[in-house]
Amino acid sequence: MSDTSPTGPMAEAFEAQRDRLRAVAYRMLGSHADAEDVVQEAWLRLSRQDAATIHNLAGWLTTVVGRISLDVLRSRQARPEASYDARLSELVVTLDDSPAPEEDAVLVDSVGLALLVVLESLGPSERLAFVLHDLFAVPFDEVGQILGKSTAATKMLASRARRKVQTIERPTGIGREQREVVQAFLAAARRGDFEELLRVLDPEVKLTVDTPSGVVVTLGATKVAVGAQLSAGSAAQGRAVLVNGLPGIISWREDGTPLSVVAFTVVDGRITDITVVVDPAKLALMDLPDPA
Known part of the structure; x- marks a missing residue:
């Protein structure tokens, strides 16, 4: 996907959101490359939008990233060969210099391989409901709008996903x-x-x-x-x-x-x-x- 060298006030506002949007897309898709593509597509859509019609930029961008990610997940279901195993090459490797206790706490909070594997087993709607609400605190009514479902139905999807995620054995004693x-x-x-x-x-x-x-x-x-x-x-x-x-x-x-x-x-x-x-x-x- 080609880059467009974003400039101007709209671009500055977008850049302030970029890291959060990339995190949302990565949790949805489990792929850094796919997440970058989704964020770039969100910028392209924003650049074609009349800024005066957007009253909550962060919410608008989250909705766009959610919808694009949902489309990618659904296309993967139609192409089952695009499996998690094919993306094992995306492991992030950094030197272990025995970090301080406060840095260990960050590692405990990070989403590791186990969670990505479980998220991969969720249906696209379950995954979006869980990621947006439980990981990024997007209200259920807004998630429902992305999914085209009622708030109650969206809560049920997130609850089902939550039960599956809670089966993960959390690593203990990190550090x-x-x-x-x-x-x-x-x-x-x-x-x-x-x-x-x-x-x-x-x-x-x-x-x-x-x-x-x-x-x-x-x-x-x-x-x-x-x-x-x-x-x-x-x-x-x-x-x-x-x-x-x-x-x-x-x-x-x-x-x-x-x-x-x-x-x-x-x-x-x-x-x-x-x-x-x-x-x-x-x-x-x-x-x-x-x-x-």
Whole structure:
């Protein structure tokens, strides 16, 4: 989508809303690229609008972004191949420098992989009702106008979505505790300590690996522990990172090219989910830090 170099008072007012609109679109769509496209389309529509007819710019833009996002979600339903797994390359990787407690609190509030996966399972109307009302405090009557539904029907949609979202196991002990569990797992894998691996893995742990040939899922602590032992020595060097706010590690080969990005979800002192990207094409799309 082409950019239009926004200028003037209308553009300044839009720019003041851009970050919030991008956040709304990202929570709706789970894709940074799609969110940017939606925000750009909202600007194009605003630039063609008579400013005198808009009495509440923030509300008008939220409505426009909501409607565009709803159209994108509905088009995805018609194209089921546009799945969440295809967007695993959009993991956000930053160096983990053991942030201060107040920064850890921000990580707890961030929307991580688990919530994005659950949102992906919601119908378009449920997702819009939940995201706009519960995450961005848009009144139900305004959400209903976007959906073409009554306020009561919109409340029911949000309530259904809320029940599904509440099934997520919230990571606990983000910060030092969580990092210590991950470090214990990595150390046990390097030593080949099978019993210690089983101790830090949840019995029903899920391992998702994004490979060049597709996404491979492994379930259960025993299988994941065996795999961890076998792959422990493949990296020349590794570095602690945060992956979408979760503790993780990035590994490089001897020539400095990225080997893998790994994210861990820790609940009640055990690892419940591990997400690994080893597909070189997807690693190349990430904005990854350089080896230390």
